[in-house]
Amino acid sequence: MADIHIEEFYKDTAIALVQLYNAFPRRVNLFVEDIAGPDQADEFGLHSRRHMACFGSLLWLAEEGYVRYVDTIRQEALDQAVLSHRAFTRLSAQASAELIDRFAPQQVADESIPPSVREDFSTHVHIIRETIRGGNSAQVSQVMQAIFFQDSH
Incomplete structure (x- = not known):
């Protein structure tokens, strides 16, 4: 961008x-x-x-x-x-499969992690936290666009 x-x-x-x-x-x-x-x-x-x-x-x-x-x-x-x-509710909701696959695939797929924790890893807020931690502005932008643009569909 x-x-x-x-x-x-x-x-x-x-x-x-x-x-x-x-x-x-x-x-x-x-x-x-x-x-x-x-x-x-x-x-x-x-x-x-x-x-x-x-x-x-x-x-x-x-x-x-x-x-x-x-x-x-x-x-x-x-x-x-x-x-x-x-x-x-938006931040607490489960992210789309596309966002999860791009930004939290290992955490959500890890069978050694309890299901409730894996569910938390698939929320919008968790994905935002992870992308902020990663420090990549383009990824933060992509995640936030996906969250903000949900209303326009």
Whole structure:
């Protein structure tokens, strides 16, 4: 994928959704710096393009019904954020056979692992975690596209 800002968007949304899933059902503050890294405001107090792109990704998640929050903390964070029902069920759901085959085939096929654990390995959230850990932006983008585009079919 040639558009770096789109790859950053997918990575930011993946990290944000995993952070909220890990805290679910608690409401937490979702800080941009925890997702996109530290930011140094310029002499006018304005954030970098990268920081603002991440903040925009968080707002997009809310506008599209994946996240709910009480307020923003300046342009630093979403205050009291929580996954929506839609996002929670999507992340908890079993991924398609294609995603499993591409991103978690050994874990799901390993007969020495108990079935309940193999089932957990086949969820969207597990596959997102694994692709984030792998550090490959293109793979994170592919996984997030598959998850976001489920609604359009």
